[in-house]
Amino acid sequence: MTRIGQFILGIKEYLILTVLLIFSLAFLFSNDNTQIRFLRAVAVGMFGTVQSGLSSIPNVFDLQQENKMLRENNIRLSNEVSNLKEAKLENIRLTKLLNFKETSGLGLVSANIVNKSLIQTRNTITLNVGENDSVFVNMPVITDAGLAGRIVSTSRNYSIAQILFNKDMRITVKSQRSRIDGILTYDGVSAVSVINIQKNADIVPGDVFITSEYSNIYPSGIPVGTVVDVGNLDNLFKKIIVVPLVDFASLENVFVVKYVPNKERYALEKTFQSGKK
Amino acid sequence: MNFKYGILKNILVIIFLLLIQKTFIKILSLSSLNISPDFVIIMLIYIGAREGKITGSVYGFLTGLLADFLSGTFIGLSAISYTIAAFLAGFFNTENEKFLTKYLFLVTVFACSFAGNFIYFWIYFQGTPITFPEVLVKYVLTSSAYTTIVSLVYVIFPRKRRIERSFLGEA
Incomplete structure (x- = not known):
């Protein structure tokens, strides 16, 4: 044991x-x-x-690493936010244009502006549509806001449009409210004005000018600009300053209106004009 | 009184080291394999080498169990490895405590922690595609080496008792 x-x-x-x-x-x-x-x-x-x-002690050691990681994340997220904002704005713009296209009743060709000049006397925009898209000279260019200009030159895939801020532009317009006709021009410096309106005509600031049926290039009824100032040019005519409804500075997308002027009317008017001479 | 005080001191030191181990593990980890030194095993080896196999293995078992409860992995795994490491440290228990002095302590730590880590990682990686030589080289050897390097602190900063002894010897 x-x-x-x-x-x-x-x-x-x-x-x-x-x-x-x-x-x-x-x-x-x-x-x-x-x-x-x-x-x-x-x-x-x-x-x-x-x-x-x-646990706060090791966190101090981790802070630098964490800080770096957060900075990188911050940059990446800022980038994403910026892209999302851009996409959202583009979405709003395109949706507006799409709605306009569906409701306008005109034959439209959508186009992106690939180049534009806004600081010269004769300002133009270059569009990414051309003859292949059935875009030809003298076709009006519009946006959902109103008239932008007209096509003055075309190639197969591109076209150049004269905008309202172009000294060569002449558009027959009329007041939407008082139905008084005039001619919209650009002075080549800053102002777009409507001329040939008699001194006693009923035009007040805020009136909207639209394209007139007298025009053989533009379909009638397209909004062009709003009156901001009414003065006297001389003893006979008013000087009316108009702000175009289209914001050319931020303009990115437009529509070309497949509008063909009435050939019979055009021929008759031309014959009459030459007969008078 | 002295005996109870010794136990209390050991328990407090072990809990403190466990806290350090669990809290600072991220800072001390080496490489993507998460190799880190084991402060607790150094203390257990020290206890085993100073007080013998039985005391060592009891401390090892209880500490391992506590570590297991806190780890979130298999309960009983650290208990086995710490028990074996501290028990083996008991073989280095000598009258003159020569294995607790200077660089012999590093040998003790390496040998015992190698055995403990071997048991731990061998069981831990059962059923995984990691091969035995990989476990041995990547985990067992590196962890044991890292733990031994950390135990250099013990060699560099000698124990109070040893300093006292040297003073008494000179006197």
């Missing part, structure tokens, strides 16, 4: 090790046990409370 006792004492270290290892293995094989989960939850809860106080 004493021998057994001595033997056990001699291997007690290994016995304890064996017991501890058996316990460890028992834990290892009962990981999903409810009690084990509970113990784990308690231990994590207690330790986590203490740890949360210390």
Whole structure:
């Protein structure tokens, strides 16, 4: 008996090790046990409370890295926001144009402006549509806001349009309210004005001028501009300053109206004009 | 009184080291393999080498169990590895505590932590495509080496008792 006792004492270290290892293995094989989960939850809860106080220390070391990452994210997100804003604006613009195209009743060819000049005396825009798209000289160019100009030159895939800010532009217009006719011109510097209107004509600021049926190039009824100032040119005529309804500075998309002037009318008027001479 | 104070001191140091281990692990991790030094095992090896196999293995088991509860992985895994490491450290328990002094302590730490890490990673990677040599080289050896390097702190900053002894010896 004493021998057994001595033997056990001699291997007690290994016995304890064996017991501890058996316990460890028992834990290892009962990981999903409810009690084990509970113990784990308690231990994590207690330790986590203490740890949360210390967690700010490694954060200090991480700050630089985190800062760099956030900056990169910031740049990327700013870029995305900018792109989304651009897409949203484009969407609004195109939706407006699409609605206009569907409701206008005119044969329209949509075009993007690929070049434009706004600071010269004879300003033009270059469109990405041409003869292949059935776009020809003298066709009106409009937007959902109103008249923009007319085509003056075409190639197969491109065309150039004269806009309202062009000294060569002459458009027969009439007041939408008082039906008084006049000719819209550009002075080559800054003002678009309507001339040939008698001094006693009923024109007031805010009146809108539209294209007249007297014109053989533009369909009638297209809005052109709003009167902003009414003065006297001389003893006989008024000087009416008009602001075009189309904002040329931000203009990106237009429509070319497939409007063909009435040939019979054109021929008759031409014959009459030459007969008078 | 002294014995109880010693136990309390050991427990407090172990809890403190566990806290450090769990909190600062990200800073200390090496490479994408997340190799980090094991502060706790150094302490357990120290206890095992100073107080013997039984004390070492009991401390190892309880500490491992606590570490397992906090780790979120298999419960019992750290318990096995810490128990074995601390038990093996008991073999380095000598009268003159020569394995607790200077560079012999590094040998003790490397040998015991290698055994502990071997058990730990071998079980941990069971059922994964990682091969045995990979486990041995990438995880067991590197972790043990890193832990040994960290235990240099113990060698560089000698224990208070040793300093006291040297003073007494000179006196």
